[in-house]
Amino acid sequence: MEPFDPTIHPHRRYNPLTNTHILVSPHRTKRPWLGQTEPAEPSNLPQYDPTCFLCPGNTRAGGQVNEMYTSTMVFENDYAAVLPPPGPVTPPAAHPLLTAESIQGGCDVICFHPRHDLSLPTLSLLDVENIVDEWTRVYMRRGTEPGIEYVQIFENKGAMMGCSNPHPHSQVWSLSTVPTLPAKELASLHKYASTTHVRPGVATGPDGHACLLCEYVHHELSVPEDEGRVVITNEHFVALVPWWAYWPFEIMVLPHKRHISSLVHLTVDEKHAFADIMSRVTKRYDNIFSCSFAYAMGVHQRPLPPRRDDDGMYVQDADDIAHLHVHFEPPLLRSASVRKFLAGFEVMAEPQRDLTAEQAAKRLRNCSEVHYLLAAE
Numbered sequence: 001m002e003p004f005d006p007t008i009h010p011h012r013r014y015n016p017l018t019n020t021h022i023l024v025s026p027h028r029t030k031r032p033w034l035g036q037t038e039p040a041e042p043s044n045l046p047q048y049d050p051t052c053f054l055c056p057g058n059t060r061a062g063g064q065v066n067e068m069y070t071s072t073m074v075f076e077n078d079y080a081a082v083l084p085p086p087g088p089v090t091p092p093a094a095h096p097l098l099t100a101e102s103i104q105g106g107c108d109v110i111c112f113h114p115r116h117d118l119s120l121p122t123l124s125l126l127d128v129e130n131i132v133d134e135w136t137r138v139y140m141r142r143g144t145e146p147g148i149e150y151v152q153i154f155e156n157k158g159a160m161m162g163c164s165n166p167h168p169h170s171q172v173w174s175l176s177t178v179p180t181l182p183a184k185e186l187a188s189l190h191k192y193a194s195t196t197h198v199r200p201g202v203a204t205g206p207d208g209h210a211c212l213l214c215e216y217v218h219h220e221l222s223v224p225e226d227e228g229r230v231v232i233t234n235e236h237f238v239a240l241v242p243w244w245a246y247w248p249f250e251i252m253v254l255p256h257k258r259h260i261s262s263l264v265h266l267t268v269d270e271k272h273a274f275a276d277i278m279s280r281v282t283k284r285y286d287n288i289f290s291c292s293f294a295y296a297m298g299v300h301q302r303p304l305p306p307r308r309d310d311d312g313m314y315v316q317d318a319d320d321i322a323h324l325h326v327h328f329e330p331p332l333l334r335s336a337s338v339r340k341f342l343a344g345f346e347v348m349a350e351p352q353r354d355l356t357a358e359q360a361a362k363r364l365r366n367c368s369e370v371h372y373l374l375a376a377e
């Protein structure tokens with residue numbers, strides 16, 4: 001029997017963050033690339049849209065008028081998914097199988113920029129740094145409100161992701177409980193720290209404990225580029241297609257030099273590097289199919305910002321096992337108009353993909369960082 005080759009033979013990959021598996025069927029990509037390629041499409045968005053709820057000076061659904069903002073703008077979502085405390089107490093369960101818990105919190109919208117037609121890949125690096133600063137401020141503000149246990153920063157980009165407005169913006173949902181996915185990831189990080197020996201030369205989590213993501217990123221950077229999953233790196237951050245990626249061009253962005261548990265802990269240099277890699281990743285995304293590349297993006301970090309002691313220093317606690325990272329989960333597969341759909345097997349059994357993480361990483365490495373709209377000018 002021929003030896004196992006992950007670029008040919010079907011296999012399952014393990015996701016140690018969520019303790020799940022994905023079925024990989026690389027033999028199905030041996031056929032030539034049959035997907036259509038779309039020609040570059042011009043951006044037809046206006047710089048200002050009088051009907052947009054997020055453009056400066058316009059009136060929102062709730063009747064409030066947006067200020068004439070010049071950088072970022074934050075406001076509370078007019079249609080929030082959760083409501084501020086106090087909330088009513090849930091009644092006892094009618095049956096132990098039918099439990100519910102009440103949840104409170106708040107939902108904020110962060111406009112990235114006054115220009116309606118720009119987005120992360122076309123905003124300047126300074127603009128992206130302003131966005132990182134705004135995320136950090138909202139994380140600090142919401143994360144210190146009474147009753148809040150978790151703050152999730154995320155962006156839905158593109159109609160394909162159900163985003164109703166192309167004006168560049170993200171959201172922050174603050175909740176009275178830690179939701180499912182980050183709770184799973186944090187549990188995995190804690191378990192790894194308590195059961196794994198640190199390997200020499202690898203960065204560690206708090207108190208010298210092993211960090212799952214410090215270990216993972218260290219390994220990924222040791223793989224020869226041609227065979228590996230790394231897309232780009234800079235001084236402090238790496239963008240890679242994770243071994244266990246589910247979406248065709250899924251990317252994880254994470255710091256590789258030291259263990260960083262939240263946005264609050266970034267030095268000025270690290271923040272600059274973070275903005276740089278976010279800008280470069282999204283430029284490559286838009287350039288894959290010469291389109292505005294839809295995705296769901298989210299920041300995973302400490303559930304809440306750290307407390308400060310009397311001297312203003314951050315107090316270390318168990319949550320510092322969190323290793324700051326960003327997930328980009330884009331649905332496009334073959335072209336600007338061909339997306340991945342959840343097939344029956346995936347809904348009923350297990351996630352599955354054909355294109356391997358290594359093939360996706362190679363494709364992304366070959367993309368330019370000059371945005372296609374600028375290259376076409």
Ligand SMILES: [Zn+2]
Nearest residue numbers: 052055116167
């Ligand atoms: Zn707008």
Ligand SMILES: [Zn+2]
Nearest residue numbers: 211214259323
């Ligand atoms: Zn770490």
Ligand SMILES: [Zn+2]
Nearest residue numbers: 185300325327
């Ligand atoms: Zn995560």
